[in-house]
Amino acid sequence: MKRRDFLAAAGLGGVALATQGLASCATGPKLYADKTYNISRGYQFIPKLKLSKDRIIKETVGLRPFRPSGPRIEKVQLGNKTIVHNYGHGGSGWSLSWGTGNLARNLVKETYEKKIALLGCGTxxxxxxxxxxxxxxxxxxxxxxxPPNVTSNLATGTWSPASRVCDKAKATPEFETVWEDATRFSFRRLQMMLGVDDIVQWTDEYSVHKSIPTSTDGNGGKEVFHIEGLAPNWNEISRKDHPFKADLVRKRSNMIFNIPSYLNFHLNNFLLRGGKLKIQEIKTLEEIDALPEKVVVNCMGLGAKSVFNDEEIMPVSGQLACLIPQTEVNYKLTTQGAYFITRKDGIYLGGNGIDGSWDTTPKRELTEKWIDILIDLMKDMKG
Ligand SMILES: Cc1cc2nc3c(=O)[nH]c(=O)nc-3n(C[C@H](O)[C@H](O)[C@H](O)COP(=O)(O)OP(=O)(O)OC[C@H]3O[C@@H](n4cnc5c(N)ncnc54)[C@H](O)[C@@H]3O)c2cc1C
Structure with missing residues (x-):
């Protein structure tokens, strides 16, 4: 495949063609304006990761709550209770949480009740x-x-509103409109959190490939939809302007969520504003019926499967390995077979998704494979 075909296959044809001119005629001013561009080196300096097996401090496997038709945002009547469902966000729950939360709030508003029971304390x-x-x-x-004992704590924490959000072949045509509404709401809301204890940050993201990537390369994020113009597009970087030993290098800005501080911040705020919290496992619909509130909002993620007998929802497991934080490294990178994201609480390596797997045991060999791939990439990188 030629470079132009690759860009078209990656859905970047229009963008790439539009930016190609910019890159070739404006290389100097554009890059000199970038703080990381080092004139004496002649290329953009990017700090390297410290990669060794003794820097692994945590390995986890989280289960993405995936519904092929998309998250369930729906109001149903169950005896005397009104249930508002808001669950099944797949690999996009962090990104979509505010947007689908807003849709659920609109459904609650139709009830005129003021006391609400909300099931679940993930993102x-x-x-x-x-x-x-x-x-x-x-x-x-x-x-x-x-938190930290919820699936939301086991996520990468990056803006990825369309990652495994549905199976396009199984979602209704209307779902994309609902998704777009939720995505736009979330995006706006997340910008309001910038500067608040670094719970949300914009960071550089690189895609580094030696050969044309296939659909199974990289992080397998499986983004099923895209909104043009909402977040910055990828820009190709020419070989002389980056430190990687690779021909296909792209860069964009993307948002990351510093998961522990983010959840802590919002949960504390909820409590400060008078919100109540009860530790209670719900196993049956009768237990929901026994709650004092008439309106119940269901945000139990995968936990909704057994309680509401949802045959559609299934786990898509994903392993992450966390290395000791490196404050000087603040970018995200995707390459063939591995990716990493840098957060305040560590460098997170990941790269997989197994449909239907309930197994939450981390596989050390997978972590070591990612480390080896990244060691190879970093050793060839100009310092
Ligand atoms: C490896 C991995 C990487 C990911 N990366 C990203 C990413 O970069 N960006 C992104 O947007 N998304 C990402 N996700 C997806 C995201 O993590 C999920 O979509 C999100 O966490 C779902 O949130 P939730 O609040 O619905 O579920 P959860 O976090 O699972 O919360 C469910 C809550 O319900 C409670 N609960 C469950 N069952 C019961 C019960 N029976 N009774 C009472 N309470 C119950 C739980 O205790 C918990 O409090 C990733 C997921 C994984 C696994």
Whole structure:
């Protein structure tokens, strides 16, 4: 495949053609304006990762709550209770939490009740509870577990609103409109968190490939939709301007979420504003019926499967390995077979997704494979 075909296959044809002119005629001013461009070196300096097996401090496997038709955002009547569902966000729950939380809030508003029970305390539950509070509702969160013992704590934490959000062949045509509404709402809301204890940050992201990537390379994020113009596009960087030994290098800016501080911040705010929290596992619909509130918002992620007998929802497992934080490294990188993201609490290596797997045991050999791939990449990199 030629470079132009590759860009077209990657959905970048228009963007790349539009930016190609810019890159070739404006290389000097554009790059000199970039703080990391080093005149004496003649290329953009990028700090290297410290990679060794003794720097691994944590390995986890999280289960993405995936529904082929997309997240369930729906109001249903169950006896005397109104249930508002907001679960099943696949690999995009961090990114979409505010947007689907807003859709769930709109459904709650149709009920005219003021006291709300909210099930679940992951990123989706916390965002939805916050939005309900902002609209004057008295919210009690009922949850089996709190952060850090929730799936949301096992995520990479990057802006990826279309990652495994549905199977396009199984979602309704209307779903894309719902997704776009949620994505735009979330994007706006996340910009308001910039500068607040670094819970949300913009960072550089590189895609580094020696040969044309296939669909199974990289992080396999499986982004199924795209909104042109919402977040910055990829820009190709020419060989002489970057330190990697690779021909296909692209760069863009992307948002990351510093997961532990983010969840802590929003949960503390919820409590400060008078929100209530009860540790309670819900196993049956009868237990929901026994709650004092008439309106129940369900943000239990994969936990909704057994309680609401949802046959569609399934796990897509994903392993992450965390290395000791390196404050000087603040970018994200994707390459053939591995990616990493740098957060305040560590350097997170990842790269997989196994459909239907409930196995949460990390595989050391997978972590070591990612480390080896990245060692190879870093050793060839100009310092
Ligand atoms: C490896 C990996 C990487 C990811 N990377 C990203 C990313 O970069 N960007 C992104 O946007 N998304 C990402 N995701 C997806 C994201 O993590 C999920 O979509 C999101 O965490 C789902 O949030 P949630 O609040 O619905 O679920 P959870 O975090 O699972 O929260 C569910 C809550 O419900 C409670 N609960 C469950 N069952 C019961 C019960 N029976 N009774 C009472 N309470 C119950 C739980 O205790 C918990 O509090 C990733 C996921 C994985 C696994």
């Amino acid at each position: 989706v539950g916390i965002a939805t509870a916050t939005l309900l509070q902002e609209s004057g509702y008295e919210v009690t969160i009922y949850t089996k577990d709190l």
